[in-house]
Amino acid sequence: MDTKRFEMTRRAALMTSAAIAANVINPMRAFAQETPRRGGVFFVHYGAEQRQLNPSLQASTGVYIIGGKIQENLVDLDANGQPVGVLAESWEASPDGKTITFKLRKGVTWHDGKPFTSADVQFTAMNMWKKILNYGTTLQLFLTAVDTPDPLTAVFRYERPMPLNLLLRALPDLGYVSAKHLYENGDIRQNPHNLAPVGTGPFKFVQYERGQYIIAERNPNYWRPNAPYLDRIVWRVITDRSAAAAQMEAGQLHYSPFSGLTISDMARLAKDKRFIVSTKGNEGNARTNTIEFNFRRKELADIRVRRAIAHAINVPFFIENFLGDFAKLGTGPIPSTSTDFYPGPDTPQYPYDKALATKLLDEAGFKKGADGTRFSLRLLPAPWGEDISLWATFVQQALGEVGIKVEIVRNDGGGFLRQVYNDWNFDLATGWHQYRSDPAVSTTVWYRSGQPKGAPWTNQWGWQDAAVDKVIDDAATELDPVKRKALYAEFVKRVNTELPIWMPIEQIFVTVISAKARNHSNTPRWGSSSWHDLWLAE
Amino acid sequence: MRILSLAGRRLAASIPTLILILIGVFLLLQFAPGDTVDAMMAQMGGGDAATARQLRQFYGLDLSVPAQLGNYLWRLVRFDLGFSSIYGKPVATVIAERLPPTILLMTASLSFAFFFGLVFGVIAARGVNKWPDTIISTLGLVFYATPSFWFGLMAIVVFSVYLQWLPPGGFEDIGLAHTGIWRTLDIARHLILPTLTLGLIFLAIYLRIMRASMLEVLNLDFVRTARAKGLDETRVIVRHVLRNALLPMVTLIGLQAGTMLGGSVVVESVFSLPGLGRLAYESVVQRDLNTLLGIIFVSALVVIAVNFVVDILYARLDPRISAEV
Amino acid sequence: MTFLRLYFRSPPAVIGLLLLVLVLLMALSAGWIFPRDPLSLAGRPLLWPLQNPRFWLGTDNSGRDIAAQIFYGARISLLIGVVATFIAIAIGVVIGALAGYYGRRVDNVLMRITEAFQTLPNFLLLLVLVAVFGSTLTTVTIAIGVVSWPAPARLTRAEFLSLRNREFVQAGRTLGMRDARLIFGEILPNALPPVIVYASVVMAVAILLESALAFLRLSDPNVASWGNLIGLGRDVLRVQWYVSAIPGVAILVTVLAVSLVGQGLNDALNPRLKGR
Numbered sequence A: 001m002d003t004k005r006f007e008m009t010r011r012a013a014l015m016t017s018a019a020i021a022a023n024v025i026n027p028m029r030a031f032a033q034e035t036p037r038r039g040g041v042f043f044v045h046y047g048a049e050q051r052q053l054n055p056s057l058q059a060s061t062g063v064y065i066i067g068g069k070i071q072e073n074l075v076d077l078d079a080n081g082q083p084v085g086v087l088a089e090s091w092e093a094s095p096d097g098k099t100i101t102f103k104l105r106k107g108v109t110w111h112d113g114k115p116f117t118s119a120d121v122q123f124t125a126m127n128m129w130k131k132i133l134n135y136g137t138t139l140q141l142f143l144t145a146v147d148t149p150d151p152l153t154a155v156f157r158y159e160r161p162m163p164l165n166l167l168l169r170a171l172p173d174l175g176y177v178s179a180k181h182l183y184e185n186g187d188i189r190q191n192p193h194n195l196a197p198v199g200t201g202p203f204k205f206v207q208y209e210r211g212q213y214i215i216a217e218r219n220p221n222y223w224r225p226n227a228p229y230l231d232r233i234v235w236r237v238i239t240d241r242s243a244a245a246a247q248m249e250a251g252q253l254h255y256s257p258f259s260g261l262t263i264s265d266m267a268r269l270a271k272d273k274r275f276i277v278s279t280k281g282n283e284g285n286a287r288t289n290t291i292e293f294n295f296r297r298k299e300l301a302d303i304r305v306r307r308a309i310a311h312a313i314n315v316p317f318f319i320e321n322f323l324g325d326f327a328k329l330g331t332g333p334i335p336s337t338s339t340d341f342y343p344g345p346d347t348p349q350y351p352y353d354k355a356l357a358t359k360l361l362d363e364a365g366f367k368k369g370a371d372g373t374r375f376s377l378r379l380l381p382a383p384w385g386e387d388i389s390l391w392a393t394f395v396q397q398a399l400g401e402v403g404i405k406v407e408i409v410r411n412d413g414g415g416f417l418r419q420v421y422n423d424w425n426f427d428l429a430t431g432w433h434q435y436r437s438d439p440a441v442s443t444t445v446w447y448r449s450g451q452p453k454g455a456p457w458t459n460q461w462g463w464q465d466a467a468v469d470k471v472i473d474d475a476a477t478e479l480d481p482v483k484r485k486a487l488y489a490e491f492v493k494r495v496n497t498e499l500p501i502w503m504p505i506e507q508i509f510v511t512v513i514s515a516k517a518r519n520h521s522n523t524p525r526w527g528s529s530s531w532h533d534l535w536l537a538e
Numbered sequence B: 001m002r003i004l005s006l007a008g009r010r011l012a013a014s015i016p017t018l019i020l021i022l023i024g025v026f027l028l029l030q031f032a033p034g035d036t037v038d039a040m041m042a043q044m045g046g047g048d049a050a051t052a053r054q055l056r057q058f059y060g061l062d063l064s065v066p067a068q069l070g071n072y073l074w075r076l077v078r079f080d081l082g083f084s085s086i087y088g089k090p091v092a093t094v095i096a097e098r099l100p101p102t103i104l105l106m107t108a109s110l111s112f113a114f115f116f117g118l119v120f121g122v123i124a125a126r127g128v129n130k131w132p133d134t135i136i137s138t139l140g141l142v143f144y145a146t147p148s149f150w151f152g153l154m155a156i157v158v159f160s161v162y163l164q165w166l167p168p169g170g171f172e173d174i175g176l177a178h179t180g181i182w183r184t185l186d187i188a189r190h191l192i193l194p195t196l197t198l199g200l201i202f203l204a205i206y207l208r209i210m211r212a213s214m215l216e217v218l219n220l221d222f223v224r225t226a227r228a229k230g231l232d233e234t235r236v237i238v239r240h241v242l243r244n245a246l247l248p249m250v251t252l253i254g255l256q257a258g259t260m261l262g263g264s265v266v267v268e269s270v271f272s273l274p275g276l277g278r279l280a281y282e283s284v285v286q287r288d289l290n291t292l293l294g295i296i297f298v299s300a301l302v303v304i305a306v307n308f309v310v311d312i313l314y315a316r317l318d319p320r321i322s323a324e325v
Numbered sequence C: 001m002t003f004l005r006l007y008f009r010s011p012p013a014v015i016g017l018l019l020l021v022l023v024l025l026m027a028l029s030a031g032w033i034f035p036r037d038p039l040s041l042a043g044r045p046l047l048w049p050l051q052n053p054r055f056w057l058g059t060d061n062s063g064r065d066i067a068a069q070i071f072y073g074a075r076i077s078l079l080i081g082v083v084a085t086f087i088a089i090a091i092g093v094v095i096g097a098l099a100g101y102y103g104r105r106v107d108n109v110l111m112r113i114t115e116a117f118q119t120l121p122n123f124l125l126l127l128v129l130v131a132v133f134g135s136t137l138t139t140v141t142i143a144i145g146v147v148s149w150p151a152p153a154r155l156t157r158a159e160f161l162s163l164r165n166r167e168f169v170q171a172g173r174t175l176g177m178r179d180a181r182l183i184f185g186e187i188l189p190n191a192l193p194p195v196i197v198y199a200s201v202v203m204a205v206a207i208l209l210e211s212a213l214a215f216l217r218l219s220d221p222n223v224a225s226w227g228n229l230i231g232l233g234r235d236v237l238r239v240q241w242y243v244s245a246i247p248g249v250a251i252l253v254t255v256l257a258v259s260l261v262g263q264g265l266n267d268a269l270n271p272r273l274k275g276r
Helices: A003-016 A061-070 A119-128 A164-174 A241-249 A265-268 A303-312 A315-326 A354-363 A386-402 A413-422 A466-476 A483-496 B002-030 B038-042 B049-058 B065-077 B091-126 B131-145 B148-162 B180-218 B220-230 B235-269 B276-285 B291-319 B318-324 C003-007 C012-033 C065-101 C104-119 C122-133 C135-149 C150-163 C165-172 C178-213 C228-238 C242-270
Strands: A043-044 A073-079 A083-085 A087-091 A101-106 A144-151 A153-158 A201-211 A213-218 A232-237 A276-278 A286-293 A325-331 A375-381 A403-407 A429-430 A432-434 A502-509 A511-514
Touching: A003 B318, A043 A061, A043 A241, A061 A201, A061 A213, A061 A232, A073 B235, A083 A164, A083 A201, A087 A164, A101 A119, A101 A466, A101 C228, A119 A153, A164 A213, A241 A265, A241 A432, A241 B148, A241 C228, A265 A276, A265 A315, A286 A303, A286 A386, A303 A354, A303 A386, A303 A502, A315 A325, A315 A502, A315 B276, A325 B318, A354 B291, A375 A386, A375 A413, A386 A403, A413 B038, A429 B220, A432 A502, A432 C242, A483 A502, A483 B038, B002 B065, B002 B291, B002 C104, B002 C122, B002 C242, B038 B049, B038 B291, B091 B131, B091 B180, B091 B235, B091 B276, B091 C122, B131 B148, B131 B180, B131 C242, B148 B180, B148 B235, B180 B235, B220 C178, B235 B276, B235 B291, B235 C104, B235 C122, B276 B291, B276 C122, B276 C135, B291 C104, B291 C178, B291 C242, C003 C012, C003 C242, C012 C065, C012 C242, C065 C135, C065 C228, C104 C150, C122 C135, C122 C178, C165 C178, C178 C228, C178 C242, C228 C242
Parallel strands: A043 A232, A375 A403, A375 A429
Antiparallel strands: A073 A083, A087 A101, A101 A153, A144 A153, A201 A213, A213 A232, A276 A511, A286 A429, A286 A432, A286 A502, A325 A502
């Protein structure tokens, strides 16, 4: 990885421990010469409807793609992937790491006209992030109080040290603020505003017809001057991905986010001048494809078998023929897009080597039977994503070649999570590990022992390693960013050696967007961001 | 009046059936791997154990099965279908939103199948074993054998992708924000392919039944008499034969109502229609027990209602029954 | 022999039989023509038919040979069709026989249950069953059988109702025959022919149901099934429509063959109704 970039991020990370004034103006790079056009309706493909739209309560791209335009976060990421203030203007951590103070933006109002204050931040943090928000409950586990000395200051108090750079990395996703006056009475989960969100963002909620569309319109009182440019955003609910591709071609959609189209349609539209097909703007939403091993199977508890399985699968071939340009070879749980933590590829890797795989299996004592089979495994693929199902088929084919018979067991979403993470009723499982800016937020739970049974996307493999546990715990409370990075490099090295889960493919979501759109894909989580500067050319 | 009371009694008799179905499906779903909260976590794309535990408590999933069933039935007595955990709304609202497209689709398909089944059936029966009959009967067989989802997909390829005459899916074009008659026309345009797709197999069935019952009736004494009286053929067909031959067709509507609802699951999925069928599929996959039971309740009601209407229609059509009244 | 003569006199019935034999031959010869696992990687994904002469029907999005899957799929469709039909007819005959023979309370209870199954849209029940018990070949087949029995049950019941007071049954009763003997030994053989003919309808529907399930990706992914292929092809429908089109034709032909044979049998059994 290039050292200059590293230096830059390191310096930036160091700087964040001192207060830095947030720069809210995004550099208008590619289209600086054009004058933004006011007006227009932006049509967005919405593939998976969610239970609710409030991003303070649910961290998922399916919520951000809508709620992220209506409600805002304390901090977002800028074009270089660095934290930039949105509702917070600046921040500061105490030397012991237990107090983090946010100065809030002045003159911001909710869509209903009430002023935005630190009481809103306090209410949201204590009642939503800490209690309800997925990932948030873990992140804010040691948050004890949020003090509000004045309407524009919120002081977060932690029981244990909270690395500032961890919090700032997490807040773009886990730091959306809701209005206290709308949520303080009654049950938060059943609050009607969850389906008709009220925020401070550039767009105001208008209407939601479930199964059909959602509409938001321009907020004329938005705090950023002259923003936003668009009159309206309309999200069309289209579950059939090939139908969505047709609507893109017919000009009825401008944007299909988060790999919402089929791989073959994306490859086709990439050749069409009317569209831009790219992974740009999704760097913050990297994911890796997994192979999860159940150590309760004696064969899989043998490290030679796990390594043999990894060596038996020709990952580059799979990527080239099935995923195309939208994926690359993975090197472990921390993806290469994570500039702050990526340890480089110099950790144990498992290149395709069928002979070695056969040798390892023979050594482990699992000889081929009369029918050419060594043993059988049940593989449970997660039902989200075309790539997972193709990958499962490919794994089945590849392992068959070395004498491991694989039976694919298909489940729907709920069934998959229950079978794998609660009932442990699997031998191999495959799905996505979604990386969320910091390993402590999304990744280490896959490896740390002592996860409660039934918690999805956590270590339920029947595997435990004291050294790995220690590195994980040390890194989570390490305040020095350089030392944290080193600890995570150590972590990757260890888990790639032991291989309780294999993460051989790295993917970034693919955006398909109309070439008329301007100022798009200009931050690492653009699909989730507020789109205050997005505009449509004639 | 006797007809009404007869039909009324049949209606009352269907209440135990309904309860049987609901309890059966409720218990069946208890065996399913994963519950609503698992499905929710899947939908969120991430979460932790604390979130899951809280959600389970919130939706009453930590209660015992008999307690949950008891709660459900007690609510049902008060005409409360419960709250959908996935949609965050009362189930009655969710279903009410999704019912119109399905009712529209079913009515359209049924009318299409009934009308063309009748016409083709009559044509085939009148020229029995001649070339129109052969063509119609063969087409009927082919339609019957065509998987509806496949027909839908191929129709999309031809009419939406290549010819670009019709929209490939959806219920209406929201981008254009039509009102009044334009909106109606727009919805109609969107429903052409789904209607054909869903109606095809029923068209095949109706035309076969119509043809067979026409042939049967044409040989009956009163038709011969009517012909012997010198009435012209068209009048014989319309006045005497059709009325009698319609009886089995009407019965079939009642029998097929459930099948049609089942078929709409697939068709709505092919054409991304926001209807009851797709809702049913989604609520099975998302383990949204309340919504699923609500749908089963409503679709059973639809089936029962259709049969009620069929009973009355039958009585009006069948001279023997009306003579007794 | 008159039966066979009657059957072969009807051209559609002969065509149906020929098609069915063709499908059967495909099923039997699959392992011989395509010795490799039909689900194994065969070549580049999404090759058009004949683009590579090795794959005369092309490859699907997983790089598997479509022709091989069509041949092996014939096995699966026929297997599911036959077994599910057998299950449905078995359940239906028993319930229909009991209801028709005993009448009154038994009839009432059994018909209530049948009605419940008929009121509930069968595809919906099938979805629930598959979601609950999983998507293996066995569960899918049983589930299809379980949702398909009400019609045969009603048919059997109707036959029993008309037969139970016939002389030969009365005679059996006076001879002191036990109910089981009367039901299965005396009445059933006479009630069975129309039920057997109806089995062709059940089988046709069973094949269609499985393909619809597979299309929704709820069928067994470890077998080469036509429905799976159509469902897979949906993702590439707009350009590589052949992935979905080819297996659809296979289903159409098979269901058509089964229906034609069923109709031929019906006509041959009831020569009076010929031409209906």
